[in-house]
Amino acid sequence: MPRKKEGLFDYLDEANVWILKNLKNKKLIYTELMKNSLVSSGAFSTRINQLINLRLVKVEYDQEKRRPFYSLTDTGKRILELLEEIERVHRKVGLGEYRELKEMEKDLKDIM
Numbered sequence: 001m002p003r004k005k006e007g008l009f010d011y012l013d014e015a016n017v018w019i020l021k022n023l024k025n026k027k028l029i030y031t032e033l034m035k036n037s038l039v040s041s042g043a044f045s046t047r048i049n050q051l052i053n054l055r056l057v058k059v060e061y062d063q064e065k066r067r068p069f070y071s072l073t074d075t076g077k078r079i080l081e082l083l084e085e086i087e088r089v090h091r092k093v094g095l096g097e098y099r100e101l102k103e104m105e106k107d108l109k110d111i112m
Helices: 014-022 030-035 041-053 074-111
Strands: 057-062 067-072
Touching: 014 041, 014 074, 030 041, 030 067, 041 057, 067 074
Parallel strands: none
Antiparallel strands: 057 067
């Protein structure tokens, strides 16, 4: 039985983070956003509604074009900034560990 989703991090899987990244600095209509999504069209509706309910994404209606646009809320922008910072730190740490291993490997070869 799947665990009940309770906190923000329970919802920040690859598909939802993809949506946040695609809304960075722009507004998109539903079909534009869904077009390259990582989930099916049926699941996409659930995903976008989760992000709206978490107040990470907002819907604005363009009266002139008569269709809704999706964009990040201020909270959504901040959460995305923090996630991107976590990714940067993780990459740096990962590269650092890789370099250390390569240096150790070289030292071992020199000893032998």
